[in-house]
Amino acid sequence: MLELQGVTKRFGDTVAVDNVSLACRRGEMVGIIGRSGAGKSTLLRMINRLSEPDAGKILWESREVSRLRGDDLRRWRRRCAMIFQQFNLCPRLDVVTNVLVGVVAERPLGPTLFKIFPAADRARAVLELDALDMAHAALQRAGTLSGGQQQRVAIARAMLQDPDVVLADEPVASLDPVNAEVVMEALQRICHERNVPVLVNLHSLEIARTYCTRVIAMAKGAVVFDGPPQGLTPAVLERVYGRRAGRTLEPLPAVEAA
Amino acid sequence: MTAAVEVFEQERRRVLRRRRAEALIGLLAFSALLALAFQRSEFFSADIGGDPLGRIGEFLARMVPDLKAEALLEDRQARGSLAWWYYDLPLWLRTGWQTVEMALIATTAGAAAACFAGFACARNLMPLAPVRFVVRRTLELIRTLPDLIVALILVAAFGVGPLAGVITLALSTFGSLGKLFAEVNEEVDPRPLEALEASGAGLARKIRYGVLPQVLPNYASYALLRLEGNVAAAAALGIVGAGGIGVELQRAITYTEFDTYLAILLLIVAMIFLIDIGSEQIRHRLIGLGAKR
Amino acid sequence: MTPADMDQALELSPRAVRPSWRDRVLRGLIGALALAALIAMAVDVGVTPTALAAGSGKLATFLRAMIPPNAGGELVRIVRALGETFAMAFAGTVLAAVAALPLGVFGAKSVVPQPLLHFGFRRVLDMFRGVPALVWALIFVAAFGLGPFGGVLALAIADVPGLAKLYAEAIENCDEKPLEGLRSAGAAPPVVLRYGLLPQVAPLMASQTLFFLESNFRNAAVLGIVGAGGIGFELEERIRIFAFDEVAFIVLLYVVCVAVLDTISQRLRARLA
Ligand SMILES: Nc1ncnc2c1ncn2[C@@H]1O[C@H](COP(=O)(O)OP(=O)(O)OP(=O)(O)O)[C@@H](O)[C@H]1O
Ligand SMILES: [Mg+2]
Secondary structure (H helix, E strand, O other): OEEEEEEEEEEOOEEEEEEEEEEEOOOOEEEEEEOOOOOHHHHHHHHHOOOOOOEEEEEEOOEEOOOOOHHHHHHHHHHEEEEOOOOOOOOOOEHHHHHHHHHHHHOOHHHHHOOOOOHHHHHHHHHHHHHOOOHHHOOOEHHHOOHHHHHHHHHHHHHHOOOOEEEEEOOOOOOOHHHHHHHHHHHHHHHHHOOOOEEEEOOOHHHHHHHOOEEEEEEOOEEEEEEOHHHOOHHHHHHHHOHHHHHOOOOOHHHHHO | OOHHHHHHHHHHHHHHHHHHHHHHHHHHHHHHHHHHHHHHOOOOOOOOOOOHHHHHHHHHHHHOOOOOHHHOOOOOOOOOOHHHHOOOHHHHHHHHHHHHHHHHHHHHHHHHHHHHHHHHOOOOOOOOHHHHHHHHHHHHHHHHOOHHHHHHHHHHHHOOOHHHHHHHHHHHHHHHHHHHHHHHHHOOOHHHHHHHHHOOOOHHHHHHHHHHHHHHHHHHHHHHHHHHHHHHHHHHHHHHOOOOOHHHHHHHHHOOOHHHHHHHHHHHHHHHHHHHHHHHHHHHHHHHHHHHO | OOHHHHHHHHHHOHHHHOOOHHHHHHHHHHHHHHHHHHHHHHHHHOOOHHHHHHHHHHHHHHHHHOOOOOOOOOHHHHHHHHHHHHHHHHHHHHHHHHHHHHHHHHHOOOOOOOHHHHHHHHHHHHHHHOOOHHHHHHHHHHHHOOOHHHHHHHHHHHHHHHHHHHHHHHHHOOOHHHHHHHHHOOOOHHHHHHHHHHHHHHHHHHHHHHHHHHHHHHHHHHHHHHOOOOHHHHHHHHHHOOOHHHHHHHHHHHHHHHHHHHHHHHHHHHHHO
16 A cells, blocks of 8 residues: 655745645556646655655555665665656667666666666567557667657556556646557556556546546645545536636646646 | 567567677777877877876976965066066067957958858849859858968968968958858848838848848857957967967967966967957847847 | 838838937947047058058969969878878867866766856866967977877867867756656666766767867868978978969868868768767
8 A cells, every 4th residue: 555644845935745645555546636736746756756755754565665765765666667748768769678677776787787688578578568569669769759659668668667556647648639548548457457556647637537546636735635536526626726627627727737 | 488579589689780780880990090090190109208297297397387475476577476477468468469459350351241242142132143153152162271271371471460360360250251141141031121122122222221130130149259269260370470479379489488388378368268258248138139129 | 112011110120210310320430430440450460451462462473373283293291191180180089078078077067066166167168168279289299399299189188178068068958857767767876877868968979079070170280380290281381482382282182181071070970860
């Protein structure tokens, strides 16, 4: 179980994440919604420890991960796969190497610096790519792929991380509807097959309703709603997004974030 | 193993082989060139007097002036004072100023000529294709000539002195600015030109009222950039006898006064630096002006 | 001309379309002053029409003597000297790149985040960026004797500040996203640099170094003038004895070689992009 206890993050005067406490069980697909600047990205980044919380604890299976340092921290990051809106691949490296990044934390430093990996790792990487219909591009430079293809490579990398937790920060915000569906289905599959919690930041309520079993809404750094997607009534949405949302439920007003 | 993995491994071996071959060829070619370059230039085989590190140390020791803390602020007669180090400062400042003058004159003359050339080879302003062709080729030819070689020939013709340097710099300024100005002209906004044409203006008026107001800030900014380069180049030109502070550098070497060389070098660096800062300020203001226009 | 056209012209350059009298007088005054100052400077350094006329005759004779260009029976020697010049340029650029690499790394804001240190370091680089290679060559030849050693050293030292600055900028301007992606997967810092940073900056740095190499091919000829070896020495010798047909031959050959090398280097740079 992933637990957050009173997690807070400040940037100067702005409180990006304000005393957030929550718990996610294995197999839960959690959508996090909220206006731009609500603190969604900051929350996920703190779980992966790309960003340090100012207060509070983050626990995985009762172990405090917000305290880890050095190798332990890297091992946690490896187990806590993160998927980004802009994919964050290395554009000049080939696809398979980008996927193999998923195991670098566990492999000896010397050979990895020369991009040498065991054949078994390569085989796994190709199989993960193949599952996402990307094996044909394995030796192409990642930068030459389309956005949807790059995001699939990023998911293959996350798979190679053998994740205990999957975090996805607006994974479909720069993709067309078809690719968005492919990516969201892949995340859903991971959630079920591996039985891990998946936390997805989303700007589309429709996607949240379709794929998530639970929705957390944030406003100004705090959690203002936590429950099943059916609970997203106009009144709740007004609290999350402000006045306009109450009147025009769909489509979402928060596309301004893109 | 599944088919996908097998296909991948095969493809990977092929790609890897090709990449390794390419890398090997590249590495070999580079090493060969490097070895050849160092052999030809005798960099490591040069006989600089047995013990090279000692030689470099000795050189640095001769270049750094023998300043004494207690005598630092005394006059020229006191060994180890600043005034003793910079013993000919008035002359150096005068020749330094001469270098700046050379750069200013050359930049102005070159830029003025480049203005005409820039109009004469801009596709949107000069309708006669042969004229454009000739001007363009001329500018190209001038740009390919190495400055200091031109200077050498001009010194032979005009004698030792700043004149040869000024002509050299003016020529190369003309060559490079002519091309840049033409590019600026070709990117001019055509709307005011059309407005003027509609009112029956001729080519001269079109340029005066439609083009110049748009391009002048860009021209000035390029010319200033070139001025910065010309001050440094003018300092070097003195070394081949083309006037300015470079002559003093050459003289310091003739008398093997390495500490004097350093003194003048620092003076040149300061001079270039001041010009750069001043010109940068003006350029930033010009860019603001161009943006507002 | 319609009123709309007029408005447009006015908006694009109001003062050009309707200058006020005060503006015109002021501008004329400033122009006249600048012109006077320029003429005074020209007189001061001896750039006068008479001086110009005095030398033009000689220059014309020189130019006439250049045709037809002629190797003077010393083709082998010339080619050898030319090779030496290009070898100096190559060696100097490589040395400069090697020296500039650590300076560039430590000059990058992202590596040394101390602003004062960073600012001071950059300023020093900026100051010495302007010193031409010839100025360095003059003293190195005096210190280390005639020959290409001083020339190589001069080219290298003249290039270091400029290259270091470009390298530092390449590192500063790199895209952070890949690095973050690597960190998020638990990659150790050396792996982050090797996978995320190196593939981004190495091609850029190589391309900038090639650019400097091109410029050094162009400039290395002059080093011979102060005795630093190569074609410049041959040129100076022939200018001194007024053998202008041979001068023309050498310059032509040099310019053609530079053009060829430029093309090769540009091809390489295009491949790096
Ligand atoms: N590195 C940072 N430095 C300073 N302020 C930051 C930083 N990162 C985030 N913030 C601030 O923290 C707040 C929350 O930002 P965050 O990126 O988490 O929002 P978000 O909900 O992900 O928004 P979006 O939907 O636009 O991605 C914002 O006010 C933002 O300006
Ligand atoms: Mg965000």
